[in-house]
Amino acid sequence: MAKKRANGEGNIRKRKDGRWEGRYTAGVDPETGKPIAKSVLARTQRECKEKLQKAMEELEKIDITKRRDYTVGEWAQLWYENYAKPSVRASTAAYYKNYIDQHIVPRIGDIKLTALTTLQIQKFYNETKAHGRVQRYENMDDLSLSNKTIRGLHTMLRQCLEQAVTERLIPYNPANGCRLPKKEKKKSLPWFCIIISDRCVEPDKPCTECRVYLKHKEEIEKEMEKHDH
Secondary structure, three states, X not given: OOOEEOOOOOEEEEOOOOOEEEEEEEEEOOOOOOEEEEEEEEOOHHHHHHHHHHHHHHHHHOOOOOOOOOEHHHHHHHHHHHHHOOOOOXXXXXXXXXXXXXXXXXXHOOOEHHHOOHHHHHXXXXXXXXXXXXXXXXXXXXXXXXXXXXXXXXXXXXXXXXXXXXXXXXXXXXXXXXXXXXXXXXXXOOHHHHHHOOOOOOOOOOHHHOHHHHHOHHHHHHHHHHHHO
């Protein structure tokens, strides 16, 4: 079907899959000189027009003089130094710095802030969870990260992007639409951990593979034998 003009709001067309797509231009890329194409999708033509109108209105709120200045990595570093670090505890700031340096900058840091999408962030979370752990020694097989770590990474990135929205660098927060891994139930400590360390030192590992268990294995097994008799 041919594209239709919707009162100067952009182009609307019906796709082969039955959905309606509204396309509009969100400025010009200063590096290439080409128009920046954006689009919205909807089930009906009316809904598509409404989404397109909203997108165009949000676009007008963006500060044109700033919106192409930052990459995701640049903005994350700027946000950390000026907004996060001065207002959070030192331990939280250390977590944030690690998230930025070890995960955000290497994986999505080069993406333009205005071009970052929810899908890109979702893929970033999925890939980081699967093999985002820093390989600290050779033959380290398990490079996956816990659900808690990914949720913490999301909390930080969402706050970072929300500040960009506040400063009118982007029209909306693309992190808001992401699906996160479930909250992990708090792991109850086995009796030997309570006695020896008072905390779980390796929550991502089974108890029998924990370094506390292995270090005190003989002592623990002797104690378990006493309980069995």
